[in-house]
Amino acid sequence: MELKGKRVVITGSSRGIGAGIAKYMAAQGARVAVTYSSNPDSAEKVLAELEGDGHMLLKLDVTSSESVEKGFDEVFKKFDGLDALVNNAGITRDQLLMRMKDEDFDAVMATNLRGAYLCCKAVMRPMLKARSGSIVNVSSVVGQMGNPGQSNYSASKAGLEGLTRSIALEVASRGIRVNAVAPGFIVTDMTDALNEQQKEAIQGRIPLGRLGSVDDIAQSVSFLVSDMSLYITGQVLQVNGGLYM
Ligand code: NAP
Secondary structure (H helix, E strand, O other): OOOOOOEEEEOOOOOHHHHHHHHHHHHOOOEEEEEEOOOHHHHHHHHHHOOOOOOEEEEOOOOOHHHHHHHHHHHHHHHOOOOEEEEOOOOOOOOOHHHOOHHHHHHHHHHHHHHHHHHHHHHHHHHHHHOOEEEEEEOOOHHHHOOOOOHHHHHHHHHHHHHHHHHHHHHHHHOEEEEEEEEOOEOOHHHHOOOHHHHHHHHHOOOOOOOEOHHHHHHHHHHHHOHHHOOOOOOEEEEOOOOOO
16 A cells, blocks of 8 residues: 555544554654544554654544644644544543443534534644545444444434535545545454453354454555555545444
8 A cells, every 4th residue: 555655643542453554654654643632651652563754643632623723733734734534533531321421422422523623623724735635534333333322422423424424525526535534443442441352242143254454444444545555535434343334
């Protein structure tokens, strides 16, 4: 996957899928802005492990418009433009609807959906000026199939897919592509929270017979950022081992 010289911001790349995307893209020649919200040490470690030069580290809280504005200003200064944005930052606050606290619904929306909206807005002007760019939003299989205990999370990801298609329509004529990748169950801190019994139950429902790896997602996101997907926009790429078709 040729990403030589592509300047990419990956939100929430201090660990998990975001860190995996950062490492994979750097290995393909990209210049990466590794961003963290609360884990600077972990983000420093990711940065130190990246192949190649010209990467940067950035504190970026996607729930804060000030932080997003300031963060992207720094990126544009250092990178002198931007080729791609990966909206990966995401949280869960699982609970059955009847017991869900309103603040947990709002927190998930603020990070997973409003956060992506703010970051898309922050990169739009420079991308429009350059008449090129690729945005990839990291959704979830749960956005389409639903999941008990995740009404907030599922709604945020379904919303993210709608956001993807609408922005794709708005900017396609300017050479900017907007797509989403919807991972199934991937081995990260997020799924480590599940107990063995839950993990086995999930694995039993996956036709390809395993949970996904961070690299499975990193490769799909890289494809959508790369020039190998120049005729693809407004799409949601399902990367879930066949869990949901
Ligand atoms: P994770 O291991 O829990 O990592 C979450 C990342 O998001 C961290 O880097 C965290 O930064 C960052 N983050 C959290 N709140 C933030 C905020 N307000 N502003 C900026 N960054 C913030 O999660 P993951 O499993 O890698 O998931 C990454 C994405 O994939 C999420 O969008 C998730 O919904 C999606 N996804 C995951 C799975 C899965 O099975 N793991 C499946 C489907 C979809 P700090 O550590 O610095 O706080």
